[in-house]
Amino acid sequence: MSAVLERDVVSPIAAVQPKSAVRTVRVGLVGLGRVGQAVARLAPEAQRLRVAGYRVRVVGALVRDVSKRRRCPRLARITSNAAAFLRGDYDVVVEALGTVQPARSIVSRLLGRGIPVVTANKELVAAHGPELVALAKQRRTTIRYEACALAGVPFLGALAARPLVSDVNELTAVVNGTSNFILSKLEAEQCAFDAALEQAQALGLTEPDSSRDLDGIDAADKLALLASVIGWGTLPRHQLRPQGIRALTAADLAAARSFDRTIKPVAFATRIGTAVSAFVGPAALPLSNPLASLHGTLNGIRLHGTFVGDLFFSGPGAGPDITAATILDDVVESVATTPTARVATPPVTPISPLVAPPPTGWLIRATFPGFVPDAAALTRLFDAHDLHATRISEPIDRSRWLLVAPIGHEALSPALACIDATHRIQTHAIRSL
C-alpha cells in the first residue's frame, strides 16, 4: 500500500491550497456497472478530494465484457482477466460487482495481499462480512462497506469501529428505497401498485431483479449485514422469510392514515439476552416514529443501544452517484490510516434459531364477500377469536381495517385462518409497531 506523495499544482485548486502535497491514490475497480462507472466519473471531477489532499486515480478495472460501451472516462487498463487485474498495483480496490461470487474470491485475494478493499456489495458483506473483516485485520488492512446500507449516510463505519455505540439491542430500519418509494406513491397518489412500480422502474430505481426489492430480499441482506456489524453474529437467512410489499394497496395506506399511522417497508431485529428475533416486511408505524416521515426513496435507521439510548440516522439510500461519493469517502479513509496492530476479533457466532418477534399490534384488512358488518359486529367477531380491536376504519369498498392489540404471530395466524374459514372473510395482516 505505497501511496505516492507528489508536488502538484492544479490551477483551480491553487487558490485553496497552493503547491501543497497532494497524495495520489491508485484505485482498481472490480466491476464497471452503474456504480463502477459513477466512481470512475466522480473521482477526477470531485475538486473536494483535491482540497482534502487526495488525487484519486482509477488505474484499472476488471469487467466481464471489455468491449461494452460505458459512460465514464477511458481507463488506462481494463481487462476481463482476473489474474491480470490482480497483478496491478493498487492503493485501494473498489469492488462493485453485486453477487457473492466471484466477488468473495477476489476480495479475499486482495485482503490477503494486504490491499484495502472498499465494497458496495451488500450480498457479499451480508453473507461473509465477519470472515472478510477478520481476514483484513489479520493482514493489518481494512475492508470498508459504508455504501452497503443507507448508501449516503455515514454510520456503518462508526458502528464497526466504535464498540460502545454499537452495543445495540434493537434496530428498526427502512433500508429499501424502492419499496419505500412505491408505498409513498400509494399513499400520496392513491394509485394502483403496478402504476407505482412503473414509476419506480421509469426512474431507474428498481434493481435488475425487482424481486430483490419488492419481496424484501434486499432488505433481508441489509438486516443480516447490520446484525453482523453490531456483533450479533450471522442471521440464519433461511429462517428470516422476508415479506414483500406486493399485497399492499392504496386503501391499506389510507386506512393506516386514518389510524394516524403509515405503512413502511421495515427491517426489524431485537436481542433479548442471547436470543435474537427479526422480521422483514411492511409495518404500520405511528406518525410520531421518525421512520414514518421518510418519504420517497429515503432510508433511515433507528437504534436502541445500551450505552447511548436511541439514535436515528436517515438520508438517501441508493443511486449510483451517491453510492460513488460514499465509496470515494471510503477510499480516502482507507489510505488515511492503517490499523496499528492485530486486534483480537471476537469469533463470529451464528444466531440460531431466530426466536419469534415479541407480540406487536397488527393492522388487519378484512374483506367481505358481500355485506360489510358494522364496527360493533366486527369487534364481537374478532373478540371471539381473542383479537381485540382498538380501532376500526370506515369501510372502503368491501373492506374494513382493524387495529388489534399486541399479540404474537403464532396466535394471530390460526385465529385469522379460523375467521377466514368460518365467515368467508379474507384477512390480510400487517404488523403495527
Place this chain on the structure above:
Amino acid sequence: MSAVLERDVVSPIAAVQPKSAVRTVRVGLVGLGRVGQAVARLAPEAQRLRVAGYRVRVVGALVRDVSKRRRCPRLARITSNAAAFLRGDYDVVVEALGTVQPARSIVSRLLGRGIPVVTANKELVAAHGPELVALAKQRRTTIRYEACALAGVPFLGALAARPLVSDVNELTAVVNGTSNFILSKLEAEQCAFDAALEQAQALGLTEPDSSRDLDGIDAADKLALLASVIGWGTLPRHQLRPQGIRALTAADLAAARSFDRTIKPVAFATRIGTAVSAFVGPAALPLSNPLASLHGTLNGIRLHGTFVGDLFFSGPGAGPDITAATILDDVVESVATTPTARVATPPVTPISPLVAPPPTGWLIRATFPGFVPDAAALTRLFDAHDLHATRISEPIDRSRWLLVAPIGHEALSPALACIDATHRIQTHAIRSL
C-alpha cells in the same frame, strides 16, 4: 504511542473470547469533573470494550484539587501539577476540562509529543479546532472530539474524515438539550418558563453557568465547531449574536402549534458561494421538519450536501454517562489506527463578514395594551408596513400571533419598531423556517 499487547484471561469474557490478545490502553485524564469521573467509572466496567479487544486503564489524572471527593474508582496517580502529569506515559489522553485555557496549552503539548487526544471540550474545539487538527496531522497523531456536539451520535468523526459527505451547503441543528427540554416542557405542560427551568436544574441538565444554555452561547460554540469540521473556516463569533430562549412562553408554543409548527432552539448556517450566513436562536419549524420531532433533551442535525443531499442524525446530546461512552469509543479509535502520512491540511480561512441570513418567515407575537384587534384589522395594519400575514392566531389574553411571509431581518426589524411605536403594540419576532 506504545500500546501493550498481552495475554489476558478474564473469566466473564472467556466464553466470548477465550485467551485472546487483549490490548491494554493507558489513558490519562485531564479534568475529573462529572464527565471525567464517568469515564473513570465506565472504562473498567464496560465489558463490551474487552469483547472488542481493549482493556482501557485510566492510569492518571490532572485535576485542580487533589483532595476533592469524587465518585469514581481510585486512580494510581492523581496530581494538580501539569508538568508531573505530562511526564506520564499514555496511549491516549482524554481532556474534559471545559474552558479554552489551560486546555489549549495542555492539548498542544500532548499532540506535539505525538500523543492522541480525545476531547469533550467544545469551547476549545470551537475556538481552536483547525489549529489543533493541523498540529495533530503534522505529528502524525489525532485529536478526536465526537462528544463535543450531539454527544451520543457518532457523526463528527465521519464528517472530519470523509471529504465528500462533509461538503455541506446548509445545516440546521438542535444542539442544546437544555433549551430543547425547556421548550418541550412549555409546549407539553403549558407551564411558566421558570418552572420549566427549575425542572431542568433539578435533573442536572443545566451547565454550571445556565446562561451558556439559555442564551445560545453553547449552541453558538457548537455551530462554530460544526462550521470548522465541514471546512467552512472560523465563524466570526462576535458577529453571530446568538438569541436565547428566555423571552418565550407556553402561549408562543401553543400559537405555533395552531399553525402546525413547533419552536425549537436552532443553530443554522448556510453557504452561498463563498459567503456564509448563520443564526442561533429559537425558530418555528413545520411539524414535517425532522427537527420538530426532537422532544426533551434530544439533539439532531440536518445537513444538505453537494454529493449526498439531505442527511439527518439525532440522539442524546449530553449527559456524563453518554459523553463518557462516546469518549471511550474515541479512545478505541485513537489506538486502533494511525495516520499513514502527513496529508496537506487546507489553510483555515476566517469567514468574515457573516452575511445576513436569507429571508425567512417569522412568527410574530403582538401584545396589545388594551383592545385586541380582529384578524382583518391586524392584517391591514401589518400590510401597511409590508409585513404580509399568512396566518393569524386566536387571541390568548392580550396577544395574537401572526405568521408572516418571508422577509429579511433588516427589513423586519424597522417595520416592527414602527408598528410598536405608532400603535403601542409590543411585538416579538421568532424566525419561522
